[in-house]
Amino acid sequence: GESVGLHLPTLSVQEGDNSIINCAYSNSASDYFIWYKQESGKGPQFIIDIRSNMDKRQGQRVTVLLNKTVKHLSLQIAATQPGDSAVYFCAETTGGGSNYKLTFGKGTLLTVNP
Amino acid sequence: GAVVSQHPSRVICKSGTSVKIECRSLDFQATTMFWYRQFPKQSLMLMATSNEGSKATYEQGVEKDKFLINHASLTLSTLTVTSAHPEDSSFYICSARDSGQGAKAFFGQGTRLTVV
Numbered sequence: 001g002e003s004v005g006l007h008l009p010t011l012s013v014q015e016g017d018n019s020i021i022n023c024a025y026s027n028s029a030s031d032y033f034i035w036y037k038q039e040s041g042k043g044p045q046f047i048i049d050i051r052s053n054m055d056k057r058q059g060q061r062v063t064v065l066l067n068k069t070v071k072h073l074s075l076q077i078a079a080t081q082p083g084d085s086a087v088y089f090c091a092e093t094t095g096g097g098s099n100y101k102l103t104f105g106k107g108t109l110l111t112v113n114p
Numbered sequence: 115g116a117v118v119s120q121h122p123s124r125v126i127c128k129s130g131t132s133v134k135i136e137c138r139s140l141d142f143q144a145t146t147m148f149w150y151r152q153f154p155k156q157s158l159m160l161m162a163t164s165n166e167g168s169k170a171t172y173e174q175g176v177e178k179d180k181f182l183i184n185h186a187s188l189t190l191s192t193l194t195v196t197s198a199h200p201e202d203s204s205f206y207i208c209s210a211r212d213s214g215q216g217a218k219a220f221f222g223q224g225t226r227l228t229v230v
Contacts, residue, residue: 008155032217043120043207043221044158089157093217100146100211102219104158 008087010109019077019112023090023105028071030092034102035064035075038087047075047088077110085112116142116212120222127198127229135193135225137208143188144210148219149181152205164191198229 013019025033031052036044048059050066050073057064063076073090090105117140127133137147145166150158162172162183170183180202182194191210195202207224211217 034218036221041205041224041226043118043209043224046218046220049218091219093219096217100217101160101163102148102209102211103160104150107157109155 008107008109010111012111012113013080015080015082015112015114017080019075019080019084019110021075021077021088021108021110023073023075023108025071025073025090025092025105027092027094027103028068030094032093033064033066033073034091034093035062035073036089036091036104037084038089038107040086044089080110080112082112082114085110116210116218116220118144118208118210118220118222120208120225122225123223124226125228127227129199129229130197132194132196133198133227135195135206135208135227137191137193137210137222139189139210139212139220142210142212142214144191145188145213146211147185147191148209148211149183149191149193150207150209152207152224154205158207161193195227198227200229203227203229 034049035047038044050057050064061078065074087107089107119138121136147164149161161176162170164170164183164185166185172178185191209219209221211219
């Protein structure tokens with residue numbers, strides 16, 4: 001059987017609007033963060049990353065903001081398109097070499113309405 | 115970009131049998147690979163970290179005798195679900211870290227395991 005757990009938070013937006021997806025991370029020692037996009041039945045796809053010595057990084061239509069004081073990450077998607085509909089996960093990394101570990105947050109289901 | 119290939123994408127097996135899932139890094143060498151399990155509408159749960167040439171490191175609560183991991187080369191890690199039961203049905207995903215791209219990890223397509 002399946003494990004019972006919390007359902008994903010959801011965000012519904014209109015096509016063309018900007019989307020903001022939030023994530024709280026747990027480990028103050030995490031030094032690198034990644035946002036992934038996961039479409040149904042597929043593995044996560046890298047979107048954008050940010051190191052802990054930065055507070056903002058921009059990509060194509062996406063921006064990641066990092067607030068280390070409150071251990072919060074956000075992903076901003078500009079001019080959201082139907083193809084952006086997916087589950088978005090933040091992930092934090094700790095350690096290096098054989099101690100490297102990548103841990104995922106809860107995830108947010110983004111639905112873009114045409 | 116770095117490509118990780120996972121095989122098979124779907125498998126149905128009978129209860130009590132074993133199933134092997136392969137994870138390959140196609141265009142880079144991965145000293146470290148990771149295995150995750152994901153239930154519907156939930157996040158990815160790290161099961162184990164696989165280091166080339168050494169024993170895997172399992173997360174708390176993951177049975178190492180149940181989920182056998184082998185990382186015999188820099189491009190291949192395998193996960194074998196032994197004596198599978200219906201509760202092992204899940205989406206299994208591997209990822210590989212490309213040390214040439216810093217701390218980025220790239221993911222396979224996932225394997226949908228159904229145990230009947």
